[in-house]
Amino acid sequence: MTKAQHIVTALLLATTACSNASDISGAYERGIAALEAGQPRTARVEFMNAIKADPDNGAARVMQARTYLALGDGIAAAAEIERARQLSIPASETSHLMAHALLLQDEPDRALAELETVSPAHAAYAARMRGQAFARLGDEDAAAAEFANAIEAAPRDKDVWTDVARFRRANGDLAGAIVAADKAVSFDAKDVAALTLRGELTRSQYGLRAALPWFDRALEIDPDNVTAHLERAATLGDLGEMRAMLAETRKVLKLSEGNPVAYYLQAMLAARAHKFELARSLYKRTGGAMDDQPAAMLLASAIDYQTGNAEQAVNTLQQLVALQPNNRKARRLLAATQWKLGDARGTAETLATIVDRPDADSYSLTLAGQALQKLGKSDEAAILLARAAQPRNRSATALWSNPVSDEELAAVRQQAADKPDHAPAQVALIGALLSRGLGEEALERALRLQTGNPGAPDAHILVGDARGMRGDFAGAAREYRKAANIAFTEPAAMRLIEALERSGQPTAATDVLNLYLEQNPRSVPAQLMAASRMMEEGRWARAIGLYEGLRRRLGDRDAVMLNNLAWAYSERGDYEKALPIAEKAWTLDKDNPATADTYGWLLFKSGRDKAKGLSLLEQASGGAPADDQIRAHLDEARRG
Numbered sequence: 001m002t003k004a005q006h007i008v009t010a011l012l013l014a015t016t017a018c019s020n021a022s023d024i025s026g027a028y029e030r031g032i033a034a035l036e037a038g039q040p041r042t043a044r045v046e047f048m049n050a051i052k053a054d055p056d057n058g059a060a061r062v063m064q065a066r067t068y069l070a071l072g073d074g075i076a077a078a079a080e081i082e083r084a085r086q087l088s089i090p091a092s093e094t095s096h097l098m099a100h101a102l103l104l105q106d107e108p109d110r111a112l113a114e115l116e117t118v119s120p121a122h123a124a125y126a127a128r129m130r131g132q133a134f135a136r137l138g139d140e141d142a143a144a145a146e147f148a149n150a151i152e153a154a155p156r157d158k159d160v161w162t163d164v165a166r167f168r169r170a171n172g173d174l175a176g177a178i179v180a181a182d183k184a185v186s187f188d189a190k191d192v193a194a195l196t197l198r199g200e201l202t203r204s205q206y207g208l209r210a211a212l213p214w215f216d217r218a219l220e221i222d223p224d225n226v227t228a229h230l231e232r233a234a235t236l237g238d239l240g241e242m243r244a245m246l247a248e249t250r251k252v253l254k255l256s257e258g259n260p261v262a263y264y265l266q267a268m269l270a271a272r273a274h275k276f277e278l279a280r281s282l283y284k285r286t287g288g289a290m291d292d293q294p295a296a297m298l299l300a301s302a303i304d305y306q307t308g309n310a311e312q313a314v315n316t317l318q319q320l321v322a323l324q325p326n327n328r329k330a331r332r333l334l335a336a337t338q339w340k341l342g343d344a345r346g347t348a349e350t351l352a353t354i355v356d357r358p359d360a361d362s363y364s365l366t367l368a369g370q371a372l373q374k375l376g377k378s379d380e381a382a383i384l385l386a387r388a389a390q391p392r393n394r395s396a397t398a399l400w401s402n403p404v405s406d407e408e409l410a411a412v413r414q415q416a417a418d419k420p421d422h423a424p425a426q427v428a429l430i431g432a433l434l435s436r437g438l439g440e441e442a443l444e445r446a447l448r449l450q451t452g453n454p455g456a457p458d459a460h461i462l463v464g465d466a467r468g469m470r471g472d473f474a475g476a477a478r479e480y481r482k483a484a485n486i487a488f489t490e491p492a493a494m495r496l497i498e499a500l501e502r503s504g505q506p507t508a509a510t511d512v513l514n515l516y517l518e519q520n521p522r523s524v525p526a527q528l529m530a531a532s533r534m535m536e537e538g539r540w541a542r543a544i545g546l547y548e549g550l551r552r553r554l555g556d557r558d559a560v561m562l563n564n565l566a567w568a569y570s571e572r573g574d575y576e577k578a579l580p581i582a583e584k585a586w587t588l589d590k591d592n593p594a595t596a597d598t599y600g601w602l603l604f605k606s607g608r609d610k611a612k613g614l615s616l617l618e619q620a621s622g623g624a625p626a627d628d629q630i631r632a633h634l635d636e637a638r639r640g
Contacts, residue, residue: 027046027047027049027050027053028046028047028050028057028059028060028063030046031043031044031046031047031050031060031063031064031067032063034046035063035066035067035070037190037221038190038191038192038221038222038225039221039222039224040067040070040071040222041071041222041224041255042224043063043067043070044064044067044068044071047060047063047064047067048064051064056087057087058084058087058088058089061080061081061083061084061087061089062080062081062084062089062093062094062097064080065077065078065080065081065084065094065097065101066097068080068101069097069100069101069104072104072227073104074100074101074102074103074104074105075101075104075105077097077100077101077104078098078101078102078105081094081097081098081101090119091117092117092118092119093119093121093122095114095115095116095117095118095119095122095126096115096118096122096125096126096129098111098114099111099112099114099115099118099126099129099130099133100125100129102114103129103132103133103136106136108132108133108134108136108137109133109137111129111132111133112130112133112134115129115130115133123149123153123154124150124153124154124157124160125150125159127146127147127149127150127153127160128146128147128150128159128160128163128164130142130143130146130149131143131144131146131147131150131163131167132163132167134146135167135170140171143167144167147160147163147164147167150163150164151164156187157187158183158184158185158187158188158191158194159184159191159193161180161181161183161184161187161194162180162181162184162191162193162194162197164180165177165178165180165181165184165197165201166197168180168455169201172423172453172455172456172458173453173455173456174201174204174205174455174456174457174486174487175454175455175456175486176455177201177455178201178205178486181194181197181198181201182198184197184198185198190221192218192221192222192225192228193227195214195215195217195218195221195228196214196215196218196225196227196228196231198214199211199212199213199214199215199218199228199231199232199235200231202214203235204487204488204489205485205486205487205488206488206519207488207515207516207518207519207520208235208238208239208519208520208521209239209518209519210519211231211235212232212235212236215228215231215232215235216232219232224255226252226255226256226259229248229249229251229252229255230248230249230252230259230261230262230265232248233245233248233249233252233262233265234265236248237265237268237269237272238520238522239521239522240521240522242269242272242273245265245269246266246269249262249263249265249266249269250262258285258287260285260286260287260289260290261290263282263283263285263286264283264286264290264296264299266282267279267280267282267283267286267299267303268299270282271299271302271303271306272553274306276303276306276307277307279299279303280303280307283296283299283300283303294320294323294324294327294330297316297317297319297320297330298317298320298327298329298330298333300316301313301316301317301320301330301333301334301337302333304316305333305336305337305340310337310340310341311341313333313334313337314334314337314338314341317330317333317334317337318334320334321334321350325353326353328354328361328364331350331351331353331354331364332351332354332361332363332364332367334350335347335350335351335364335367335368335371336367338350339367339370339371344371344372344374344375345371345375347367347368347371348368348371348372348375351364351367351368351371352368354368355368355384355387360387361558362388362558362559362560362561363557363558365384365385365387365388366384366385366388366558366559366588366589366592368384369381369382369383369384369385369388369589369591372384381591382591385589385591385592386591386592386593386623388559388560388589388592404432404435404436408432409432409433409436412425412428412429412432413429413432415428415429416428416429421452423449423452423453423456423459426445426448426449427449427458427462429445430442430445430446430449430462430466431462433445434465434466434469437469439466439469439470440470442462442465442466442469443463443466443467443470446459446462446463446465446466447463449462450462450463455486456486457482457483457484457486457487457489457492458483460479460480460482460483460486461479461480461483461491461492461495463479464476464477464478464479464480464483464495464499465495467479468499468502473499473502473503474499474503474505476495476499476503477496477499477500477503477505480492480495480496480499481496483495483496484496484512488516488519490516490520490523490525490526493512493513493516493526494525494526494529496509496512497509497512497513497516497529500512510533513526513529513530513533517530522553524550524553524554527546527549527550528546528550528561530546531543531546531547531550531564532564534546535564535567535568538571540568540569540571540572541572543564543565543568544565544568544569544572547561547564547565547568548565551565556584556588557588558588559585559586559588559589559592559595560585560594562581562582562584562585562588563582563585563592563594563595563598565581566578566579566581566582566585566598566599566602567582567598569581570582570602570605570606575602575605575606575608578602578606579599579602579603579606579608582595582598582599582602583599585598585599586598586599586616591623592623593619593620593621593623593624593627593630594620594624596616596617596619596620596623597616597617597620597624597627597629597630597633599613599616600612600613600614600615600616600617600619600620600633600637601613601617601633601637603616604617604633604636604637610637610640613637614634614637614638617630617633617634617637618634620633620634621634
């Protein structure tokens with residue numbers, strides 16, 4: 001507690017002097033000590049004992065309310081505050097706490113009303129509660145002003161800086177959030193909430209493994225902290241450490257019976273292990289508490305898809321795509337489900353926004369191509385299937401290569417002019433300018449956005465994209481590195497690697513890829529990039545290991561990945577494994593010259609079926625007449 005809080009507590013104790021204070025002083029003091037040590041569960045028990053000994057002790061009621069607030073139980077906290085007020089504790093001395101309890105119950109308007117009578121002694125606490133309330137109501141300017149007031153009132157208060165960090169993170173200022181979280185930890189190195197938040201920020205800033213020590217530090221202080229356990233469990237799951245993740249969720253369920261997040265994480269773990277009936281059973285135990293969360297909606301849909309409830313999956317995924325139109329995972333799963341139900345038109349429409357982009361993945365291109373074939377649009381299908389046959393274009397500048405129309409450009413330009421301080425409107429305009437090749441204006445606007453939002457990694461990425469469009473890949477790499485230093489995300493890492501490669505820094509590119517994989521070993525794009533490098537270097541065993549790992553996770557639905565895997569096995573002389581995989585890749589995408597070439601060449605080279613091999617090579621050459629490797633394979637096969 002702060003000095004002011006200790007003074008108030010002393011005054012509260014004075015108001016209950018008529019009670020048998022000697023009977024409760026031990027439990028009361030132990031409760032305060034536990035709360036200050038970051039152990040609210042222990043504190044709760046001690047204050048319960050104090051209240052049991054003297055139910056009319058207002059000070060114990062207030063401290064129990066603080067404890068419930070630390071545990072995130074707004075209802076219980078409000079009940080204790082009401083009882084304290086009935087015991088003549090002034091409302092002005094508890095309104096900041098009641099506002100906090102109301103915010104935990106998602107009642108920001110009532111919280112603001114409650115704060116109208118707060119005592120000046122609680123100015124900092126009240127200001128951060130107002131900040132939270134205004135943020136919930138969507139008034140970011142008012143929220144920012146209140147958090148500034150909180151900092152002015154208590155510049156060394158760890159709770160103030162923790163709330164400021166959360167606010168900045170929610171508004172995209174990740175660099176500012178990191179600074180605020182660091183201040184919170186510096187003012188109280190044993191504050192569990194600050195340590196846990198710093199772990200969450202570290203996870204995006206540096207990676208999964210780097211985050212774990214922060215959660216470990218938090219749990220050393222409070223071994224029963226549910227939030228820290230859940231964040232640690234989620235991080236371990238993303239690292240692929242499933243046993244450790246399961247152990248963490250079980251600890252949570254012992255501490256918080258029926259915790260929906262713990263059951264959600266267990267359901268995700270079961271789904272990753274392809275135990276979908278178990279996953280369904282576990283997800284049901286969330287009791288619907290997670291049903292409106294995008295990640296949970298995606299998981300529930302995947303379970304439905306795998307357990308024969310495709311119609312339910314489509315319903316949920318359509319809601320998710322409407323909520324998050326740019327969620328590619330949701331779109332791919334929705335399209336796969338629609339395809340499974342025989343809805344070719346729906347499949348093509350769902351994938352349209354993905355396949356229209358130059359960085360579309362081969363699975364989406366292939367599925368959309370097959371859907372268009374079924375709709376009788378063979379020419380459009382052929383274009384998509386041909387693109388699926390090519391290595392994926394990772395170019396950052398290519399992401400903006402589909403030009404918007406004159407009308408669309410005029411519309412986003414007007415929106416940006418109408419909202420000069422609205423970052424999303426400026427981002428949309430910069431993207432449109434890049435798509436039209438207007439690199440100079442895009443760079444000028446991106447630099448302006450970057451200056452106004454130095455803590456937002458996306459601002460640095462846009463400057464990098466604009467520099468890359470002008471051919472300045474070294475400059476682009478510098479901008480991407482700035483973004484990566486704030487948040488080492490997949491988009492920042494992939495762009496940085498490409499820019500380093502294209503600016504003649506292959507060693508640095510490899511270092512970034514290795515670091516990203518070390519921190520994020522389950523990243524599919526990074527693993528695919530690493531596998532491609534292994535193929536280029538002739539490191540077949542390592543490439544096989546990566547592709548087989550991806551195959552276990554993703555299944556046999558990506559023709560390009562299977563094609564590469566078959567080639568790697570063949571280079572090791574293992575035709576027994578190579579041929580069935582090559583056949584599967586070709587079966588998935590028979591119009592792809594690359595799959596026809598690989599399967600045909602392996603049939604010829606192994607002697608398994610030279611006639612069929614020759615036929616497939618002729619087909620491949622017809623589809624890609626300018627490909628030198630396919631032509632060489634065909635010439636050798638013709639020579640017999």
